[in-house]
Amino acid sequence: MTLVKAGVVVLDCAEPEKLAAFYEELLDGEQTVASANLVQIRGADGFRIAFRRDVNATPPSWPRPENSLQAHVEFMVDDLDAAERRIVSLGGRPIETRDAVGPHEERGYSDPSGHSFTVRLNPPTAPKQG
Template identity: 35%
Template sequence: MSTGTATAPAIRLLSVDFDCPDPVELARFYGEALGLPVVHSSDDFVLLGREGSPGLGFIRVADYRRPTWPDPSQGKQAHMELGVDDLEAARARMLALGAVEPPAQPHPEQRTVLLDPAGHPFCLSTQD
């Protein structure tokens, strides 16, 4: 969906892109977790998505520095909130795919914070 007016151009989200050391590996993780196919792949970039919807992109960065959340020295940079019906089942699936569970869990009754294979935090949430 794009929005615009007679005086402002329409702007639409094409993708959310993550820096990482290995775009193929991070795309595999999120592709399996979210059921998204690869729509573009090169040595330095992989894009997951579906026709007509924003995608998830993964960009190779040679000097990539992992987020250090909750330590503010490097910060979380960005994160995704993923909606789930069964928090524990989704947590187990993501851990099996390669996610890591950090000790810091700010709201464990509503969401679980996990780290993807490149260290980006993301949340599994039962809230809509």
């Protein structure tokens, strides 16, 4: 019998309500838990993420080594450019971590509180020709 039925990523931040609103819009989700110190949302595809109040939260500095990566979330998309427009319109910021030359299958961003996440191109489902 499985002991753990489900998990949820929890990000510490100073203002969980504001950060939850960013991810709620990004994931086309809804709040499922809301208390004085925790807000949880469920995205349209069932992905769950929560935000816990920590008045002393320090934004990560990734990719710089000091106070580096504290958590990392990855989202799968079919269109990187459309995802970037949506993220930026909601207050997210691109993180440039590599040479911009050539096509890439992923892009890094930070949310309004500074947590990094990656948007990765869904792999094609059709078999390769040839």
